[in-house]
Amino acid sequence: MAPEAASTSYRNGGAETVVLGSGPGGAVTACLLAEAGRDVLLVEEGPSLALGDTESFSRDEMRRKYRNGGVTVALGNPSIAYAEGRCLGGGSEVNSGLYHRTPPEVLDRWQTEFGLRDATEADLAPHFEACERDLNVSLLPAEAPPASLRLHSGAEHLGWRSIEVPRWYRYDAGGQARRQSMTETYLPRAVQAGCRIVPQTRARVIRREAGQFKIHCSQDTADGGQRQAEFVAKTLVVACGAVQTPALLRRSGIRDNIGRTLHFHPTIKVVARFPEVVNHAGMGVPVHQVKEFSPRIGLGCAISQPPHLALAMLDHPEALAEVLADWQHCAVYYAMTLGGAGSVTPLPVFADPLVRFGLSAGDMGDLATGLRRLCECLLAAGADLLFPTVRGLGPIACEADLAKIPPALSPGATSLMTIHAFSSCPMGEDAARTATDSFGRVRDVPGLRIADASILCSPPGVNPQGSVMAFARRNALALLEGRG
Amino acid sequence: MTPSFSAAVFALTYSIVRERCAGAEEGSTRLLNRVATYILGCHSRLPDFMRVPLRLATIGLDGSTLLTTGRPLHLLSHEERWRRIERWRASRFSPLRNVLRFYEGLAVFGWYGEVHEDGA
Amino acid sequence: MSLDGRSVVITGAAGWLGQGVLAALLHGLPDHPAFAQPPQRLEIRALVLPDQELPGDLGAEDVEIVRGDLRRPADCVRLCEGLEGGLLIHLAGLIHPGRIRELYEVNVEGARHVIEAAASAGFERAVVMSSNSPVGCNPHPDHLFDEESPYRPYMHYGRSKQQLEAVVAEVHAAGRIETVVVRAPWFYGPRQPARQTAFFTMIRDGKAPILGSGENRRSMSYIDNLAQGILLAATVSRAAGNTYWIADERPYSMNEIVDTVEHLLETEFGRGCAHRRLRLPYVTGEVAGLADWALQGLGFYQQKIHVLSEMNKTIACSVERARRELGYDPKVALEEGMRRSLRWLEDHDGLPR
Known part of the structure; x- marks a missing residue:
């Protein structure tokens, strides 16, 4: 035709x-x-x-451009928040x-x-x-955000491979960036x-x-x-x-x-506090990722504006106000893994499908390893206090504290999230x-x-x-x- | 007197933000109310199969204090509410912890969003 | 913006609040520096119902009295005519009506008449008195309303005030006149009507009703604080188009209100008190609320039942916005305000022995 x-x-x-x-x-x-x-x-x-x-x-963007306002969850033990x-x-x-x-x-x-x-x-x-x-797709024409550079310097210190990830941005002559x-x-x-x-x-x-x-x-x-x-x-x-x-x-x-x-990149986060300033209002997207343990474990820096910091501190409520008072010294980092598998099931009557996800003991072990590597890297970068998104774990202040991280994270105490979904x-x-x-x-x-x-x-x-x-x-x- | 979903959300928001976040003591009524309204909005956008159970669970929590105090949670003082919230957060029953986590997460996210956007 | 040389039209001038605002305009407001001295060369016109009189101290010669009724558009036109650039302070309103429909006739349609008349006469601004009732009762005891709180009108009075606010917003949006809405909760202070005196008597006799624990909170507005808020709403440029809660700095619990009055009566006014409360179960308020709702549904209004239904509610607001944007600074709080109320009553032989 x-x-x-x-x-x-x-x-x-x-x-x-x-x-x-x-x-x-x-x-x-x-x-x-x-x-x-x-x-x-x-x-x-x-x-x-x-x-x-x-x-x-x-929050306005989440409300208008995300499914379910950004609050979606794959049910399991632990459940995984995804967007x-x-x-x-x-x-x-x-x-x-x-x-x-x-x-x-x-x-x-x-x-x-x-x-x-x-x-x-x-x-x-x-x-x-x-x-x-x-x-x-291009590299940053100027210096990366400080929180991103911290991660890079920690990796360099440990002799781990870390790269600047290119982004889809256009830059005009003045270096002004426009996201694509x-x-x-x-x-x-x-x-x-x-x-x-x-x-x-x-x-x-x-x-x-x-x-x-x-x-x-x-x-x-x-x-x-x-x-x-x-x-x-x-x-x-x-x-x-x-x-x-x-x-x-x-x-x-x-x-x-x-x-x-269904597969995700199950991700665990850590809030890191540094003696020096690493964060500022409107700090751009961090671009460095540690590839030493790829593809099984990837480390990176996340959006770290105060609301995101607060959310990442949910498992450490007693320190929340203190960290937020000092937010320019703090940033959110993540360790991303590959494990687990899930399913998508349409439900009768309801429009939204049921999403389930399961992680094995081995997957929880990978997350523990990822968390340990991330903490090592951040300590090497000069962080003086680390708060993982695990209830009852931390804060971690020195190498010796890394022993507190169990060989496999407890499903009941661990908060996971992801923004990557595929393979269904x-x-x-x-x-x-x-x-x-x-x-x-x-x-x-x-x-x-x-x-x-x-x-x-x-x-x-x-x-x-x-x-x-x-x-x-x-x-x-x-x-x-x-x-x- | 009767358990109410929106009144419970307001009461939970006020208590969580007061206990958890800095700067919520003085001159912050407008922001507190905005956070509670934001949480109600988030609830209304939840996946449909979660919306009704969460609403019922919240009303259940609100009504759970009727037997012991004669009043729903939202009519208790902040101190009395917070004692119960603390207990529920530490519960061994994970669905209960998850309900509290939902409100706690949105309350702190919403609060620092308001403070930050206001300050920016 | 100063009030000097302005033309001011006041509705409800013979009422409790009207007298308070008139007194502030004629004699100044000692509690606020901007209004400590009365404005110069002020031209005041007051709308008074045919059967009402202004008290002698509110100088008949300083105020031009127009007799009329808001419900008659022609009266409103007569009230506003010839005062281009004037300021309307619309305080008249019906709280306790005989029949429900009167609420709408006066609070909505009457308001529309007078605001339209002011706009047509080329007035610059209208300050319009609303209430807490359009937003109802607070969801929990430590909650405070702010200006963004959604409408949840309490009974017909609340609905009439919500409709009033809609009228005001509509006129402002049309660009015909600047408007400011002032929302005040329960007010108190000198020149109070008999129903407030009855409240003091109940406290003295140990019959003040306390529903439940009595820890529910009420925002109250001392009359001079409210007058200050109204004058600020009339004069601050950025207030145009906005709504402001005006009340005392903080809300008071029912227990605090009753205890304060009892203490003053005894220690400063030599009235022995029974030291009792009429303690009623919390649910009494709910039952009264149902009865009130049922009666109002039939078009009737019973004041005692209506007031009782509100006794166990928290109705509290925040004055943060007025502080921030108007420079509102409520100097008088519960104890001093009640002291002045009681003194006024004593001076006017209104305080029962």
Whole structure:
């Protein structure tokens, strides 16, 4: 069918290709397809807001751009607080903009364990390069924030490998930084190429009838109500994120290897106090990460504004006021691990899916190791007091105190969080353990594809958005070429 | 006299912020009220299957003092409320601890957000 | 902004609060430096109901009296005409009505008439008296209302005042006149009406009702503190369009209020007291509240039941915003305020032996 004919026939009720979700996976897919002349409709559950409409990491941003206002939890022992973007541009609008390629050893493992083909480092290199150009992935032109440099100096002191992670930022001649995101890059390009965007529209269920997909949606109305909407598509690309994609597919009766292998980067935090000033109002995103123990354990510095410091001090309430009075001397650091596995289950009656996550004793051991490494690094960086997010543990003030950290953290006392979710619909040729083929095509449902973090086979050990975009680009081009 | 969800949230917020955070003693009514309103807003945005149980649990906590004191938690003095909050936080029953943690986390996050945004 | 040379129109001038504000304008407010001396060349016009009189000390020759009723738009036009650039201080309101609909006729429609008349006459600003009732009762005993607290009107009176505030906001938004809303809780002080005297008598006779523990708190506003707040609302530029709570520095518990009056009666006014309270279970307030609600639903109003229903409630507000933005500084607190009230009563033979 010629694109023009397609757009006339689908105009209001759908498109030749409908993409659900406008995060990095959906935005890249919609953009490339539209630029290739395809008729594309992009449906986004969240509101259409510009990058600058909310202040980064503020409560206002959480309210308007995060799913459930940023308060979502994977139930388990311990439960894990997680957060997802829910707005035009998805997670790219609310994150730190730190960028990583998929580590080569991870790609190797995906090949051997999941039968993922045509996805070697060399296969993906052109896709990484293209995305890096489009988003202007670059190093800081000026000095990194002090809290970030502290972590780096601690690692150097110990002889550990630590790097500055590049970010998707543009800098003008004066060094003024402008963060990049989907609404700054791929989405305007998609619109330019004729893609139509329908925000505030949530896909409830999809049905396949007579070679087409019918997508039943509920749409927010201007008066705060809801109305039903239905779109029709020949090709349907689902890119709703690692939690919502499996929830939608399972609600729609598509279940094989879907939603049973959710993975996170379970993360534990530490508030560190230094004798000198390391923090200031509006301190930018920390950029250093310790890679010595990658991919199993990654160390880094988190957003450390007073409210975030307060939240990280929840397990040490007696010291909260004291730390906050001295907040310019304090920052939040994290140790990120790979362990555990979870599931996404749609519930009858309710709109939000149940997310569960389990960690083994070994996973709790990894977290303990990560915590110990992080504390070592921060002490080496000159911190004089450390508060881990573990009830009853700490404060840690010297090397000897590290012995207080048990070989495995107690599930009942440990507070974990994550902002990375993936692997709920893994890709590869091993049909027994994957939901899609190596190019995101859902098994046994012709025309249905997944293009988000769900298809990453296992935790990449780094921020997954670089991987999501590279695979989205690779798979979109394969679709256009009639391969994959 | 009857247990109330929003009154309980206000009462919990006032008590937690007073005990935990600096600067909540004087001249901070507007900020305290904003924090409580913020927590009510967060509750209303929670995943739907958590919203109702948390609401019921909160009303349950509010009503749990009726038998012993004749009054719901929100009508007790701050000192009496705080004694109970401390006990619930240290409970061996983890769902109870989680309810308190939900309010405590949002109260301190909200409070320092207000103070910081106000000061910025 | 100074009051010197201004034209001021006061509604409800013959009422308790009206007299307090008139006294402040004519004689000054000794407790606040900005108003210690009365303003110069002030032109005052007062709306007084046909059957009301101003007391002699509020100088009939200094005040132009307009007789009329807020419910009649023509009276309001007559009240405001010819005073371009004037200041309206709208204090008239009905608290204890005969029938419920009168609350709306006076508090909402009457207010609309007079504010519209002031706007049409080219007045600069209107200060409008509201109440604690639009926001209801505090959710817990140590809670304080601020100006952002949501509306949860208490009964019909609260609803009428909420509608009044909506009228004010609407007129301000239209840009026709600057408005300031002043919300005051229970006030007290000299020139009080008989119902306040009855309260003192109950305390003396040991019949002051205490519901439950009596630790519930009430914000109160000493009449001169309130007059200070109203004059500040009238004169501070940045107040335009805003709402302010005006009350004493802090709320008092019911026990503190009763104990203070009892102590003063005995030690300074030589009135022996029974040293008892009419202790009623907390639930009495709830029962009275239900009865009040049922009666009001039928269009009736019973003052004693209404007042009883509020006796176990905490109704307390914060004056932080008025302090911060208006420079409000309430100098008189409960003991001194009650002392002045009792002295005024004694001087006017109103304090029962």
